Amino acid sequence: MADLDTLALALPEVEKSVEEGRPTYHVGGKYVCFHRRPRRDAVDPETGERLDDVLVFRVADQDMKELVLADDRGVWFTTPHWNGYPGVLTRIRELEQIDRDELEERVVEAWLTRVKKRVAKAWLAEHSAEPEV
Template sequence: MKDLDELALALPEATKDVDDGRPTYAVHGKFFCFHRSARPDAVDPETDERLTDVLVFRVADAGEKEAILQDDRGVFFTTPHWNGYNAVLLRIPDLANIDREELQDLVAGAWLTRVQKRIAKAWLAEQGIDEVR
């Protein structure tokens, strides 16, 4: 979570709000990643307890969502609540199964779905990337 916090807040105009100990990262008042509260649609398959450790990351579109969900490690998932919504879920303990560079790409991709185009374009240029999502 420390890496997530550092990477998210390093992005231009990104903010962090904490509600009941759960962070929400946003830009221009729109979330791009957050630690969601326990919901009935995400339960531990062994205990049937609601999961309290789920992060939500926005993604660019349904195609990107499907590609991420195909990851062989099984760390990314979705639930019926998120059908038709461009986001993937990840349990906090599974952050250990992705490296910092992959987390950075995930966070930056989520941020790009919400940031203003001119800011995205400037940031991408600084990174040596020509195209805006």
């Protein structure tokens, strides 16, 4: 979670809010990534308890969502609540399986879906990346 905080807050215009200990990273009031409250659509398969450690990351589109979900490690998932919506989920405990570069990729991609295009282009140019927006 410390890496997530560092990576998200390093991006232009990202703000962090915390409600009941759950962080949300957003740009212009729209989420980039957030720690969601337990919901009945995400339960532990062994105990049936609602998952309390789910992070949601915005993705560019449905194609990117499918690509991320195809990861054979099983660290990314979705639930019926997110059907048709460009977002992927992971559990906080799974962050240890996601290296910092991959986490940065997810955070930057989520940020690119929300930030103004001129801000994204300037940041991408400064960081020698190709625009994906």
